[in-house]
Amino acid sequence: MSTARSAGLLLLIVSVAIVSCSGGKEKEEDIFASSHPDSVLVRMERAWEGRDLAMYGSRVLYDGATPDAEGKTHGAFVFYHKGANQVAEPLYGYDQEMKVTEAMFAGKVKEQRTPPIRSIDLDIERRGDWKALPAGEMALDDPCPSGTQSCLFNGMLRLTFEDALPGTDDNHYQVQHHGTLYVIPVQITDRSEDPVVEYRIWKWVDEGRTETTPVEEL
Numbered sequence: 001m002s003t004a005r006s007a008g009l010l011l012l013i014v015s016v017a018i019v020s021c022s023g024g025k026e027k028e029e030d031i032f033a034s035s036h037p038d039s040v041l042v043r044m045e046r047a048w049e050g051r052d053l054a055m056y057g058s059r060v061l062y063d064g065a066t067p068d069a070e071g072k073t074h075g076a077f078v079f080y081h082k083g084a085n086q087v088a089e090p091l092y093g094y095d096q097e098m099k100v101t102e103a104m105f106a107g108k109v110k111e112q113r114t115p116p117i118r119s120i121d122l123d124i125e126r127r128g129d130w131k132a133l134p135a136g137e138m139a140l141d142d143p144c145p146s147g148t149q150s151c152l153f154n155g156m157l158r159l160t161f162e163d164a165l166p167g168t169d170d171n172h173y174q175v176q177h178h179g180t181l182y183v184i185p186v187q188i189t190d191r192s193e194d195p196v197v198e199y200r201i202w203k204w205v206d207e208g209r210t211e212t213t214p215v216e217e218l
Contacts, residue, residue, distance in 0.1 A: 037149050037183050040199040041124045048122040048157075051105040057098050062200035064094060066186045069197060074145045074184065080205045082179070088140055088205050107161070115163035115171070127152040127178075139182050140203060147185040148202070154178045177209035 040060060047056040057063065064076030076094035083089065092100075107116045128151065133139060135146040159173040182203035189195045 035185075035197045035199075037130050037151070037199045038126065040183055040201060041126065041153075044201070045122045045124060049120050051117075051120065053098070053102055053105060056101060057094075059198065060201060061094055061097065062184060062186070062202045066188075066200070068145055068147065068185060069187045069195075070146060071187075072145065074202070075142055077201060078141075078203050080140060080203065082205055082207045090141065104159075114165060114173075115161040118160045118162050118171075121158040121160075122155070124153055124155045127154060133182075140205070142203075144182075145184045145202075148182060149184075149199070150180055150182045152178070153181055175209055177206060179207040180205040 043055060044060045046052070047060055061077040062074070065073060067073055077097060078090050078093050079097060080088040080090050105117070105120075107114050130149040130151045133144045133148040133150060135148070136143045137148075138144070139148065139150070154176070155178065156176045157174065161171040161173070164171050165173070180203075181201055182205075183199040184202045185197045186200055187195045188198050
C-alpha cells in the first residue's frame with residue numbers, strides 16, 4: 001500500500017454509516033439505492049466493511065468501461081496524493097487500486113503479512129455540499145464528463161485483526177484522512193427495465209492523513 005494513504009482508497013484510502021445530507025440524515029438504504037451522489041459513499045463503506053471486492057470494483061470505482069447517460073466512456077479511476085507542494089500527483093489507477101484492496105481484504109497491509117482481519121470499519125463524511133462541475137472543465141488531468149460533481153470529505157479507516165500485530169500487543173490499525181472526491185454519473189440498465197443513474201468515484205485526491213498504528217513499518 002502506498003505511504004500516501006491507507007488503502008481503498010492506499011482509497012486510499014473510511015461501521016456502515018448514515019451519510020450527512022445538507023445538515024439532515026437520510027436512511028442508509030434509501031441513499032444506497034438512490035441516484036444521489038451520496039449513494040456511492042454508502043456503497044464504498046458497505047463494500048469495505050463487507051470486504052466485497054466485486055461491489056467496490058463495479059459499483060464504487062469508475063472502471064472506464066461503463067457508459068454515461070450519453071453513451072460515452074471516460075478514463076478509469078485515478079488516485080492522487082497532494083503533498084507539501086500542494087500539487088496533486090497521480091499515484092495509481094483502477095487496476096492497482098483493486099489489487100491493493102484485494103490484498104488488504106486478505107489481511108496484507110503495505111506489503112506486510114498481518115494476522116487475519118476480524119473487521120473493517122470505514123466512515124466517510126462529506127464536508128459541505130456537492131459541487132457541480134461544467135462538462136469539459138478540467139479536473140486535474142482530464143476534462144469533466146457531463147454531470148461530474150465534487151466534494152470535500154473526511155474519512156477514517158480502522159482495521160481490527162484477529163491477533164496482535166507483529167512485535168506489539170495491539171490488534172488495531174487506524175488512519176484518518178481528508179481530501180476531495182470527483183464522481184461521475186453512469187447509466188445502469190441491467191437491474192431494471194428503465195435505465196437508472198448511479199455515481200462512481202472517478203478521481204480521489206488524498207490531501208492529508210494521520211496514521212495510528214503500533215507498528216511503524218505499516
